[in-house]
Each structure stands twice: as C-alpha cells, then as structure tokens.
Amino acid sequence: MNLAYAADPRLSRFDPLERIFFYDDFDEGIRGWSELIGNYEHSLDSMLPEYSDMRPPMLSNLTMWDTGAAGSMEGTYALKLASRARTGSLATSIKRQTFRKRGQIQLECYFTFKPEASELRLSLNDVRAFGVLFDLQDGMNPEYRWMPHLRYLNAQDSEMVNRWQMKGETRAFHNIGDSGETVSHFHLGSENWEFVDAPVQTLAYNEIATKMNWHYLRVNVDLAERRFLGFQCNDLVYAGEPLKHISIPAMPNLNCMLNTAFWVETNRDKRAFLYLDSVLLSGEF
Amino acid sequence: MALRRSYTAVVERNALWQGDFATEPYEAAWASEAIFFVRALDVTPTTLPYGTVVSGVAQVQISADGIHWVNEGSSFNLPIEQNAVAFCRVKHFGGWLRLRGAMYEDTSITVLVSLALKE
Structure with missing residues (x-):
C-alpha cells in the first residue's frame, strides 16, 4: 500500500490505485451527488415515468428514534438515499464526471442500508436491493457507451436472496418530446439481472432496524478494454470472468463520460435507506 | 473566510396534490435555516363564498426521528396561479423537515417543491 495513504487515517481504510480522482467524505457536504432524473423536452410529463421521482439525496447523521444519533462511520454525516414508502420505489443519486485517460478505475466506499424503523420488528427483507453503476462512454472517436451495474439483491418479495447481480441489457430506447434530439432508456428495471458467480453473502443486519454496521465495497472497471x-x-472478493455490462452504440454528446450512481430499492410499502460514509474513485491517470 | 455550505433539494417534482398531502421526510440537521419554495406547475383554485381565491394550505412540520411529526408553527397559502411561487422560512428546526397540508375542496395543484438549506 502507498505509505502516504497509510499514514492518513481517513485514507488508510482504502486501497486506491495510483491517483485519487475524487474522495467524498460527506462530513464535507454533498460533494456533487445529485438526484438522477430522466431526459425531457418541453414538459416534465415527457419523461419516462420510471425516472420521474428518484428522490433527492440528503446528509444524514443517522438519528434513530430509540437511541439517538450514531453519526457516520467517520464523523457526523453520511450521504443518504431514501426511497418512498411504496413497493419498488427507487432512490438514485449520481455524480457526473469525465475522464482524461482510458485506464483502469476503481470505486471504493463504505456503506450501510436499512429499512425505515417504522415498525418494531426484524424487517430483514424490507429492503429489496441496492447497487452501484457506472455510465461510461469512450472519448475520441467513440464506439460505445457502456454501463456496468452491480446490485446486491437482499430480498425479493418474502424471500431472502443475499446475492450479487449484474446486468447485460437495458430496455428499449424511447424518443422523448418531438424534436428528435432527445432519447431515454430505463436501465434500473427489475428485468435482465443475472447472478454473479459468487456465493451467497449475508451482510450483517444486526437484529433491529436502528442498528447499522458499515460495509466495504470495491468495484473495478477497465475503461480501455x-x-x-x-x-x-x-471479505467476498470476485475476480473471475469479467462481469456482464450494458453496451450500446456511442451517443452524440457523452464523450469521456464517467458517471457513478448508487441506488436503493424498497421491497415493501416502507422507505428503504442507503447510507454512504465516503466514496473514493481512483485510477490509472 | 469559510463560505457557508448550502444545498437545495427538490423534494417534490411534478407531484399532483389533491386533498391531504405530505412531502417526504428530509434530513437537514446540518443546516440552520431553510426555505420551502412551492411553485405551481399547474393549479385549479376555488373561490370561497366571500370572494377569496384559494388552493391549499401547507404547514411546516419537524421531527426528532423522521417518523413522528409535529407542527412547527409556520403555515402558508399555496399558489393560485400557474408558475406562481409561495414560500416559507424556517429556522431552528432540529433534524427533519417536511410540509403537510390540505387542499380545499375541488382544488388541485401540481407542484415543484424546493427546500433551500444553508449552514
């Protein structure tokens, strides 16, 4: 490990590649994470309905009704995504960047997820899923826009699943409005998810809805290849065959796009929350 | 000089309110002041018997846990014209904020609600 990183207690819990592109500690603020929205023309009504309400992120100090505030993993505030209290509701937050070299990139974060503590019961299967995706497009003379998605399916209906999934296909593109300039496709639907060849991973839930344990996640992508x-x-490491990703022809105005998004989806008519203590993106550039 | 942090969350966008309504809980413990802006993307008001044109009334609510809510004491009338904006300032609100309210009979409003927060 890079000794400069090891000497910094905030960074020593990460394993960044040679250059840190961004390091977002949400004690410092919202740091470029905004609500995801669909494309529209003339009226918000022209948006694909799935994109109409993806909820604004917020800064949470993890205050619980029974024990007060826990704060974040390191500090006071975490980025919080909160779905509506409606089965299948998604909250999605995105950070939009561009890259300057098609090398390897690596995302790391510390996260936790919970249902809203509105009932005094275990609530283990109330969060359906959370995930992280990249939305990428080649730079000069682009051939492809491509979108690696990684999802932890916690539960589906009443069944616990506790497995990681990937996605190889998006839905059909739709024309938005009447100018012919705007299109949209919804890529976070329930279809086309495939299990990664990795074992069941039961993440510590810790018995009641007001206790959060922080988890580490690292995701690796090669922009060049x-x-x-x-x-x-x-402690689950997947380093097998490259995972499937969505791949579509390059689009007119997305060159060098390097977007990162997180989402959480509820499994019941109850809010689902995803908390991020900190997010670090590093790369070979 | 350290600049004060600020953030605006769009807590409702293109949402239709009829009858009772409430915005989603929003955590803002870091902020010391807030303004709720409500813009009418579309509105169908009504005229009361004594001639006043109204659509609805919103109250600011606060919460210790995001689950149990209580009126903060501020309330305001919602817009009665398309693209008109109503607002309400709030200070000293603790951890959570939302709007709750009711539309008058036979009225509706499609809103964009922005919550402007400042350290």
Missing part, C-alpha cells in the same frame, strides 16, 4: 473486472464486498 471496456471490461467490468470485479468487485469486493467485505
């Missing part, structure tokens, strides 16, 4: 290389969550 357009490969979704693998990931690590706590």
Whole structure:
C-alpha cells in the first residue's frame, strides 16, 4: 500500500490505485451527488415515468428514534438515499464526471442500508436491493457507451436472496418530446439481472432496524478494454470472468463520460435507506 | 473566510396534490435555516363564498426521528396561479423537515417543491 495513504487515517481504510480522482467524505457536504432524473423536452410529463421521482439525496447523521444519533462511520454525516414508502420505489443519486485517460478505475466506499424503523420488528427483507453503476462512454472517436451495474439483491418479495447481480441489457430506447434530439432508456428495471458467480453473502443486519454496521465495497472497471473486472464486498472478493455490462452504440454528446450512481430499492410499502460514509474513485491517470 | 455550505433539494417534482398531502421526510440537521419554495406547475383554485381565491394550505412540520411529526408553527397559502411561487422560512428546526397540508375542496395543484438549506 502507498505509505502516504497509510499514514492518513481517513485514507488508510482504502486501497486506491495510483491517483485519487475524487474522495467524498460527506462530513464535507454533498460533494456533487445529485438526484438522477430522466431526459425531457418541453414538459416534465415527457419523461419516462420510471425516472420521474428518484428522490433527492440528503446528509444524514443517522438519528434513530430509540437511541439517538450514531453519526457516520467517520464523523457526523453520511450521504443518504431514501426511497418512498411504496413497493419498488427507487432512490438514485449520481455524480457526473469525465475522464482524461482510458485506464483502469476503481470505486471504493463504505456503506450501510436499512429499512425505515417504522415498525418494531426484524424487517430483514424490507429492503429489496441496492447497487452501484457506472455510465461510461469512450472519448475520441467513440464506439460505445457502456454501463456496468452491480446490485446486491437482499430480498425479493418474502424471500431472502443475499446475492450479487449484474446486468447485460437495458430496455428499449424511447424518443422523448418531438424534436428528435432527445432519447431515454430505463436501465434500473427489475428485468435482465443475472447472478454473479459468487456465493451467497449475508451482510450483517444486526437484529433491529436502528442498528447499522458499515460495509466495504470495491468495484473495478477497465475503461480501455471496456471490461467490468470485479468487485469486493467485505471479505467476498470476485475476480473471475469479467462481469456482464450494458453496451450500446456511442451517443452524440457523452464523450469521456464517467458517471457513478448508487441506488436503493424498497421491497415493501416502507422507505428503504442507503447510507454512504465516503466514496473514493481512483485510477490509472 | 469559510463560505457557508448550502444545498437545495427538490423534494417534490411534478407531484399532483389533491386533498391531504405530505412531502417526504428530509434530513437537514446540518443546516440552520431553510426555505420551502412551492411553485405551481399547474393549479385549479376555488373561490370561497366571500370572494377569496384559494388552493391549499401547507404547514411546516419537524421531527426528532423522521417518523413522528409535529407542527412547527409556520403555515402558508399555496399558489393560485400557474408558475406562481409561495414560500416559507424556517429556522431552528432540529433534524427533519417536511410540509403537510390540505387542499380545499375541488382544488388541485401540481407542484415543484424546493427546500433551500444553508449552514
């Protein structure tokens, strides 16, 4: 490990590649993470309905009704994504960047997830899923836009699943409005998810909805080869065959795009929350 | 000089309110002041018997836990014209904020609600 990183207690819990592109500690503020929204023309009504309400992120100090505030993993505030209290509701937050070299990139974060503590019961399967995705496009003379998605399916209906998934296909593109200049496609639907060849991973839930344990996640992508290389969550390391990703022809105004998004989806008519203590993106550039 | 941090969350966008309504809980413990802006993307108001044109009334609510809510004491009338904006300032609100309220009979409003927060 790079000794400069090891000497900094905030960074020594990460394993960054040679250059840190961004390091977002949410004690410092919202740091470029905004609500995801669909494309529209003339009216918000022209948006694909799935994109109409993806909820604004917020800064949370993890205050619980029974024990007060826990704060974040390191400090007071974490980025919080909160779905609506409606089965299948998604909250999605995105950070939009561009890259300057098609090398390897690596995302690391510390996260936790919980249902809203609105009932005095275990609530283990109330969060359906959370995930992270990249939305990428080649730079000069682009051939492809491509989108690695990694999802932890916690539960589906009443069944616990506790497995990681990837996605190889998006939905059909739709024309938005009447100018012919705007299109949209929804890529976070429930279809086309495939299990990663990795074992069941039961993440510590810790018995009641007001206790959070922080987890580590690392995701690796190769921009040059357009490969979704693998990931690590706590002590589960996946370094097998490259994972499937969505791939579509390059689009007119997205060159060098390097977007990162997180989302959480509820499994019941109850809010689901994803908290991020900190997010670090590093790379070979 | 350290600049004060600020953030605006769009807590409702293109949402139709009829009857009772409430915005989603929003955590803002870091902020010391807030303004709720409500812009009418579309509105169908009504005229009361004594001639006043109204649509609805919103109250600011606060919460210790995001689950149990209580009126903060501030309330305001919602817009009665398309693209008109109503607002309400709030200070000293603790950890959570939301709007709750009711529309008058036979009225509706499609809103964009922005919550402007400042350290």
